[in-house]
Amino acid sequence: MITGDLRGDDDMAGLGEHITAMVRSHASGDDASFYSIALQVAAREARQGHHVLADGIKKAVDYSRQAPSVTSNVTVLPQPRGDLGDLVEVTHPGVHLRELITSEVISGQIKQVIAEQRQRKNLLDHGFSPAYRLLLEGPPGTGKTMTASVLATELSLPMFTVRLDSLLSKFMGETASKLRIVFDAVAQQRGVYLFDEFDALGADRSGNDVGEARRILSSFLVFLEESSPESIVIAATNHRSILDKALFRRFDAVMTYSLPDTRQASTVIRVRLGSLLSGTSLAKLGDLTEGLSHADLTKAAESAAKAALMRGEPQVSRQDVVFALETRRMASLG
Template identity: 65%
Template sequence: MAASGEHIKALVRSHASGDDSAFYAVAMQVAAKAARQGHSRLAADIKHLIDDARQEPVVRNVTSIATPRGDLADLVQATFPKATFRDFVGPAEVVDQIKLVVSEQRQRSRLLEHGFAPVHRLLLAGPPGTGKTLTASVIAHELALPLLTVRLDGLLSKYLGETAGKLRTVFDAVNTQRAVYLFDEFDALGADRAGNDVGEARRILNSFLVFLEEASPESVVIAATNHRQILDHALFRRFDQVISYDLPDAVQARKIMQARLGGLGKGVRWASVVSHAEGLSHAELVKSVESAAKLALLGGNMTVTTTDLIDAVETRKMARRG
């Protein structure tokens, strides 16, 4: 075995502390030991990997980015999502678009080598609760990257007069720290500003467009909006891909509810449940199922009845109406 137990522990410690120099030094020791033991091919492979990693322009330390510091810490919320494609229920064309993003990012080096940038600037548009945030979570998980969420409505109100500078801070991170960056509530920034060309809002939007244009393809920048119709038309051509979301149809609604309910849904008459669920979003369907399931379990039952689900769905619809 090329690496000793001490080498492995040293590698883990240096990675956890974000000390790249120490990490590479220990890796070179492993390569040297492999060479001495006659594993010349292994030693050469390790050295090549180290050389390639040192030449990468983007910092790849996921541990350090998980707890943003300084100005960035006040602007983003960092998470490590666990959502996978199995958790996403939607039209096949939407799933295919998301898979394309993941595929191109995984093979970005090959694309960049031939002068092509991978898809890395996405606009997600659709009603609340239809899967936009879940999409960002799936992409982050599939790429093994942290998800850094920027709440633009809060950013605009908290840093009035400083917003452009704060956006630059975020995009500086985009260009140096590989991650998935989600600009939530994007309509707070991207709403059509016609007739306000010299105002603060126009200046902020123009700054965002410049930063977006220069964003590194090593990171994924996602803007999510509930109100596509009010967005400034200049935005759409700046994104590599625009993905539209709608409320789930009957087939999708059933899949969403079945997936969340799991084995607790044996014997449910789904046609009856789905007929009551029309108009609810992905998130609302999940909440309805969770409510019904918890009531059943707390009542000592190991299955959820059709009536339980219908009652939960109707309660959710009443809550929406206020």
């Protein structure tokens, strides 16, 4: 007796077309089309005699239609068009707070912002705005951009990244008007707006460098002051010391990032390597991790993992980690 699901090439091709169509409708957020195709698949399976599978698909569709808030987690990303499309990059991160290795102070500040945003309507109804204008400053690779991703993920919001250095160079002479377009979007499309490399705009220009740069900074401060609490506006900089002091009082919170200490460095490596590090000691590596950023440590961990896997070994050795850290220090610190 032959058992199993034997399908011909034509049948498999037809099923493949249905699955492809389902994926496309899912990606576009077209629930009606998605359910319609699913029911077509159920009908095909019923004709093939697979009644249990067909019935299961139908029940799943009925349940999903009745409880969309529970089962529909599809977020249709707004795609910027026209001028806005030239100014921002939109993503939908999947980075949770537990994945961000940072100090207790920073972690507490992020949790406070998330809590206020989740109670946004309640606060606004009583005349208070949740924290939504954030300045993140610290060395490169210490988690500033990742923080923006965490906020977007935890609040289920799209993230719009504004590259200020390219904005300044590409639209010199009309930068202020382009900033207005971005801040209009802040009010109209709820999201996390990250102004990366903010020092390109916010540098202290108290000397001879006035004119256009000063007008751009002044425009940004006005836009920021008047910005809508509908969204979160984040400015990230690697150089706090060169920022114009007028900036700090315009933000609801300033988060200061630093290079990881020995404990945090060990945690970053462990989190990235996971089970590949089982049984391997990371004790007394402080001299090798000192001065390395979170990004440096992650890259070192990845190098150690690849070295072990390419040898065909299921675990990373301490020597793999030591060599990777030494190599990273030479590249990063010189």
